[in-house]
Amino acid sequence: MALPPEDLRDKIAPSILSADFARLGEEIRAIEKAGADMIHFDVMDGHFVPNLSIGIPVLESVRKVTRLPLDAHLMISEPARYVEAFVKAGANSISVHCEVCPDIPAMAKRIHDLGARASIGINPETDADRVLPFADQLDMILVMSVHPGFGGQEFIPAALDKLRYIRRELKRRGLSIDVEIDGGVKLDNIAEVKAAGANVFVSGSGIFGKPDYSKIVGEMRELIAQTPAKI
Numbered sequence: 001m002a003l004p005p006e007d008l009r010d011k012i013a014p015s016i017l018s019a020d021f022a023r024l025g026e027e028i029r030a031i032e033k034a035g036a037d038m039i040h041f042d043v044m045d046g047h048f049v050p051n052l053s054i055g056i057p058v059l060e061s062v063r064k065v066t067r068l069p070l071d072a073h074l075m076i077s078e079p080a081r082y083v084e085a086f087v088k089a090g091a092n093s094i095s096v097h098c099e100v101c102p103d104i105p106a107m108a109k110r111i112h113d114l115g116a117r118a119s120i121g122i123n124p125e126t127d128a129d130r131v132l133p134f135a136d137q138l139d140m141i142l143v144m145s146v147h148p149g150f151g152g153q154e155f156i157p158a159a160l161d162k163l164r165y166i167r168r169e170l171k172r173r174g175l176s177i178d179v180e181i182d183g184g185v186k187l188d189n190i191a192e193v194k195a196a197g198a199n200v201f202v203s204g205s206g207i208f209g210k211p212d213y214s215k216i217v218g219e220m221r222e223l224i225a226q227t228p229a230k231i
């Protein structure tokens with residue numbers, strides 16, 4: 001599902017995992033006002049990852065307070081059981097991990113049939129070649145740059161080589177899909193991940209840990225706008 005080239009723009013996707021959940025509505029309005037392009041929504045089941053987070057009822061509530069696209073990142077062992085509920089609750093794109101997705105084409109079709117964008121996530125230890133053969137059926141590939149499960153971890157530098165490899169392979173095959181980077185992305189490394197080929201930038205603690213969301217989102221946007229992809 002290659003996007004028309006004009007849609008393949010850089011997008012900043014704050015991860016609300018690092019937001020103040022007691023004030024989630026306000027946090028989302030603030031991040032929208034700050035210029036976020038989409039909201040990254042991390043779902044953890046305590047099984048695929050060693051942590052629990054938020055799920056369908058919270059996504060439904062978030063849907064009511066923003067018009068921004070909701071980017072649901074399912075870090076769960078049995079995604080097939082839940083994709084429909086997440087799309088019905090208002091998710092615009094669904095990322096399912098390849099490590100728990102035995103049939104990527106069937107999953108992509110299922111997500112598309114439900115009316116959402118289909119994405120496949122890749123953990124740091126997983127080879128990108130598990131997903132690349134199916135890239136023509138996807139809207140996005142999500143590259144994890146931390147071991148999933150927790151916000152606030154250090155960026156794993158090997159993710160840069162994986163990004164370059166993925167973007168080169170996509171280019172070679174004439175595919176212009178989104179490549180999302182997730183984990184440890186902050187103002188001090190966002191230019192490097194842009195240069196390596198990412199165009200969707202998830203940042204949790206790098207944004208919600210700051211006092212002024214407009215300032216940090218603006219600074220990130222400026223850096224990614226100034227940095228060409230070097231692939």
Ligand code: DX5
Pocket residue numbers: 015017018040042073146147148149150151152153182183184185202203204205206
């Ligand atoms: C990690 C999640 C990330 C996380 C990113 O398992 O998938 O989306 O919230 O948070 P930071 O930017 O703090 O690493």
Ligand code: ZN
Pocket residue numbers: 015040041042073182202
């Ligand atoms: Zn995530």
